[in-house]
Amino acid sequence: MATTAPTILDRILADVRVEIDGAKRLRSPADLRSMIADAPPVRPLDEALARPFGLIAEIKACSPSVGPMRAENIAEAPTAYEESPAVKALSVLTNERHFGGSMKRLKEIRASVSKPVLRKDFILEEYQVREARAFGADAILLMASVLDAARLKGFHELALELGMEALFEVHDEEEVAALPAQARIVGINSRRFKAPEESAGFAAVGGAGSSEKDFSIRLDTFGLVDRLPADTIRVAESGLDAANVASVAEKFHAALVGTSLLRAPAGIRAGLAAFEEALS
Numbered sequence: 001m002a003t004t005a006p007t008i009l010d011r012i013l014a015d016v017r018v019e020i021d022g023a024k025r026l027r028s029p030a031d032l033r034s035m036i037a038d039a040p041p042v043r044p045l046d047e048a049l050a051r052p053f054g055l056i057a058e059i060k061a062c063s064p065s066v067g068p069m070r071a072e073n074i075a076e077a078p079t080a081y082e083e084s085p086a087v088k089a090l091s092v093l094t095n096e097r098h099f100g101g102s103m104k105r106l107k108e109i110r111a112s113v114s115k116p117v118l119r120k121d122f123i124l125e126e127y128q129v130r131e132a133r134a135f136g137a138d139a140i141l142l143m144a145s146v147l148d149a150a151r152l153k154g155f156h157e158l159a160l161e162l163g164m165e166a167l168f169e170v171h172d173e174e175e176v177a178a179l180p181a182q183a184r185i186v187g188i189n190s191r192r193f194k195a196p197e198e199s200a201g202f203a204a205v206g207g208a209g210s211s212e213k214d215f216s217i218r219l220d221t222f223g224l225v226d227r228l229p230a231d232t233i234r235v236a237e238s239g240l241d242a243a244n245v246a247s248v249a250e251k252f253h254a255a256l257v258g259t260s261l262l263r264a265p266a267g268i269r270a271g272l273a274a275f276e277e278a279l280s
Contacts, residue, residue, distance in 0.1 A: 008064055015097040016122045035134035042163040043116040045139040046184055048088045049233050053249040055275060057081045058258025059109060060093035061100025065216050069262035076268050082113045084272045086279055089116040091256055103135045110136035118167060122146060129155050133162040142166045144175035153180040176227050186228055187235035190221040225251045242274035
């Protein structure tokens with residue numbers, strides 16, 4: 001019997017479950033409830049993404065697709081994003097093993113900016129939804145590639161109960177069909193997380209690679225935007241830079257960008273300036 005080649009998503013999800021177990025040992029559900037009571041008020045992501053077109057700018061230390069980001073860009077990112085008129089919100093990776101993030105870092109960034117902050121991670125349990133709000137997140141990412149329709153709906157309802165919104169992420173028509181009717185913000189991700197690691201060209205696990213080419217991107221995936229309900233706020237995710245971002249500005253409300261900014265050789269402010277010029 002033929003065996004299915006492991007995907008980068010398989011590897012990441014196994015590690016995410018280890019991180020969840022570790023977080024639970026540090027903070028009980030009762031601890032999270034106490035933290036939520038003291039958390040800062042939510043900044044509405046949907047209002048921030050209203051027209052005109054803008055960016056959800058990301059902060060991460062590394063990525064499985066291209067490896068480490070530039071340290072100086074990471075350090076300057078919160079201030080640069082706060083000051084850029086093109087940036088509507090921030091996305092903060094909290095997965096440690098593959099993206100070098102943490103909940104502590106999310107809390108620090110949230111306290112240093114005035115724009116909404118999205119917790120970007122592989123949300124698999126209700127615990128993580130509550131954890132996001134406890135550390136100050138204004139919204140969470142819910143991936144239709146890892147959650148069934150029931151959990152997408154249930155986690156969204158919990159997020160709304162806690163005052164947050166969700167950015168739903170889809171890659172194909174089947175995942176679009178699994179979205180709850182109440183889905184307000186939908187992102188189309190051009191990255192092939194379900195491709196075998198070797199064929200997708202991912203860097204070594206943990207971001208140790210240094211490839212400049214990300215073979216996991218399929219930009220034609222953005223054509224899926226025509227399958228989304230007309231009243232959704234639409235976000236283009238992955239594979240976008242200053243050279244091609246204008247191509248999605250007509251049908252999308254925002255683009256989620258990270259690597260092209262965080263690896264910009266001339267610095268993150270120069271990278272942002274290029275986006276601002278492209279969108280002017």
